Amino acid sequence: MAEKFLMVGAGLSGAVIGRELAQAGHEVEIVDTRNHIAGNCHTERDDETGVMVHVYGPHIFHTDDAEVWSYVNGFETFMPFKNRVKTTSGGQVYSLPVNLHTINQFFGKTFRPEEARAFIEAQADKSITDPQTFEEQALRFVGKDLYEAFFKGYTQKQWGCSPTELPASILKRLPVRFNYDDNYFFHKFQGMPENGYTRMVERILDHPNITVKLGVHFDRSQAVDFAHVFYSGPLDGYFAYELGRLGYRTLDFERFTYEGDYQGCAVMNYGDFSVPYTRITEHKHFSPWEEQAKSVCYREFSRSCEPDDVPYYPIRMVKEKALLADYAARAERESRVTFVGRLGTYRYLDMDVTIREALDTARLYLSKKEQGIKMPTFVHSPI
Ligand code: UDP
Numbered sequence: 399m400a401e402k403f404l405m406v407g408a409g410l411s412g413a414v415i416g417r418e419l420a421q422a423g424h425e426v427e428i429v430d431t432r433n434h435i436a437g438n439c440h441t442e443r444d445d446e447t448g449v450m451v452h453v454y455g456p457h458i459f460h461t462d463d464a465e466v467w468s469y470v471n472g473f474e475t476f477m478p479f480k481n482r483v484k485t486t487s488g489g490q491v492y493s494l495p496v497n498l499h500t501i502n503q504f505f506g507k508t509f510r511p512e513e514a515r516a517f518i519e520a521q522a523d524k525s526i527t528d529p530q531t532f533e534e535q536a537l538r539f540v541g542k543d544l545y546e547a548f549f550k551g552y553t554q555k556q557w558g559c560s561p562t563e564l565p566a567s568i569l570k571r572l573p574v575r576f577n578y579d580d581n582y583f584f585h586k587f588q589g590m591p592e593n594g595y596t597r598m599v600e601r602i603l604d605h606p607n608i609t610v611k612l613g614v615h616f617d618r619s620q621a622v623d624f625a626h627v628f629y630s631g632p633l634d635g636y637f638a639y640e641l642g643r644l645g646y647r648t649l650d651f652e653r654f655t656y657e658g659d660y661q662g663c664a665v666m667n668y669g670d671f672s673v674p675y676t677r678i679t680e681h682k683h684f685s686p687w688e689e690q691a692k693s694v695c696y697r698e699f700s701r702s703c704e705p706d707d708v709p710y711y712p713i714r715m716v717k718e719k720a721l722l723a724d725y726a727a728r729a730e731r732e733s734r735v736t737f738v739g740r741l742g743t744y745r746y747l748d749m750d751v752t753i754r755e756a757l758d759t760a761r762l763y764l765s766k767k768e769q770g771i772k773m774p775t776f777v778h779s780p781i
Contacts, residue, residue: 400424402623406616407630409437410752411739411759413602414469415628418760420607427624428603429614431631434596435603438710438740439749441594442477447655447692449682450594454708455649455698456679457595460583461750467587469753474598476589477687481582481780484590487669495582496544497575498515504547511576518544518574523565535566540574551671555702556711557647563715568746585750588682621734626773630739632709633725633780641725644744646709651696660693675699706756712744722780729775736763736773 401424405412410429416426434440458481461467470476483494485559492500501514509517521541529535532553536545549569553561557568561757573584578773581588591598603610621627629636635645641729652675664683668675675697682690703709712718722744729737738759740747747755760775 401625404624404627408435411630411756414756415760417602420605425609428610436596436599439595441596444694447694449694450685451681460585460588462585466750466753473601475592479590483582483665487666489495493580495572515576529566532561532569533566548669552669555676572748587757627735632741646703647711648703648707650699656693735778
């Protein structure tokens with residue numbers, strides 16, 4: 399029998415779960431407090447320059463998951479795109495992630511791969527056997543000089559605290575390569591939606607059983623009209639922040655335009671702590687198949703997220719983890735709601751993982767329904 403579902407949030411999680419349920423014959427209502435769909439991967443054409451802008455900062459689609467890749471390609475053409483990030487540090491421009499070119503340029507050498515590996519190994523602090531913090535991980539794997547040039551200042555700006563307070567897992571996102579491969583990601587599939595992420599999400603939502611309502615604030619009393627709620631808003635927001643707020647970093651973007659090509663690449667990081675922004679994004683380089691005379695760039699500043707700001711990166715340090723455990727326990731006592739996505743589970747999630755989890759969540763719901771088993775509050779645990 400067809401049921402009615404509420405998706406709170408019209409980002410990737412809400413859209414993908416909603417689509418799966420709609421295709422299975424159910425009615426789906428999707429609400430979002432913002433006046434646009436696609437959450438933080440929202441893209442928009444800039445009126446002044448005609449450039450497709452990543453409104454909430456750079457989003458590059460990369461995955462090893464063949465099903466997710468085929469899923470997104472089913473809704474939008476993905477154009478070939480390799481993320482080649484540069485970084486400015488100490489008055490020079492280097493290539494990221496740290497690769498043979500970066501190492502040779504930084505140390506003024508002409509190392510071949512094995513020589514560079516031995517050299518970096520000699521720089522590494524081998525007294526650190528089981529790195530726990532970001533700093534320990536960096537000192538263990540790249541040594542003090544590279545750490546200070548490329549990671550220390552950037553990370554301090556990005557997270558607003560010392561890398562000695564951050565978990566090693568954040569640095570583990572970045573590889574070190576002993577060849578000239580400067581592709582930021584190592585995934586099999588990588589690309590950029592031809593007409594932006596918002597167009598892709600629009601098509602995912604384009605189904606007769608789906609209704610989207612924008613500018614709508616959700617409160618728990620609305621849940622009674624639905625068989626189940628999939629909630630992708632902030633976990634603490636669901637409980638009206640009763641126990642306090644989970645910490646996030648937010649971003650401020652300082653927009654500027656330029657006649658021509660401002661920096662020659664999509665993303666230029668700034669490793670020095672003395673430069674107040676973390677990076678500059680020049681959006682037209684995300685669509686290299688298009689041609690625009692003018693350019694639009696965002697200088698990106700990171701700071702602590704206040705109540706009216708857009709939450710970006712969950713902080714997940716000791717203090718937040720304790721509060722998270724309390725909210726998660728409270729969530730477990732709710733029925734007919736499943737918390738999903740980056741904000742619903744308070745995790746740092748890439749887009750492909752978000753889609754994978756959303757597909758799995760919808761399928762789990764449908765199979766549990768068939769067997770008459772209750773759907774869990776978290777399919778993917780926030781803890
Ligand atoms: N990072 C750094 N220097 C850089 C780029 C990244 O120290 O030039 C660190 C920083 O702490 C960041 C983490 O590595 O939060 C992960 O980087 P990634 O590029 O994955 O961050 P995102 O694009 O998700 O913000």
